[in-house]
Amino acid sequence: MRNRNINTKHNYDNVDFSENQSFVCTNCGKTVSYRGAGSKHRNHCPHCLSSLHLDSIPGDRSADCGGIMEAIGVWVRKDGEWALIHRCKKCGRLSSNRIAADDNPVKLLSIALKPLALPPFPLDRIEDIMIDFSLTDEK
């Protein structure tokens, strides 16, 4: 019998996406169960929040890249729900994914706070900057 499973380009190919299955995260090496995500489709690791570049359109598993998608940002949707922005380390593609119920909250917050921790201007000058802006607004 011929092995039909020729396509082994990425790790999730042979994964059964039913509830009791788990996979090992390519990025952090932790075992991730599909249970606990709060939805049927877990698309990133709840520990390091990384994903794999497998989809061209969300869920289609058709991308050939297979690179690790790093969580680089958090944004808030209209309904107030948080979503992650992932960027592929290999090809640079960006994608947005809903957070899961069991995502690491410390990691989520640290991503959300990163731009505030590393502002593009010196924080000790923020008062001067605010004054400059308020003056120009009032004129």
Ligand SMILES: [Zn+2]
């Ligand atoms: Zn991970």
Ligand SMILES: [Zn+2]
């Ligand atoms: Zn990619």
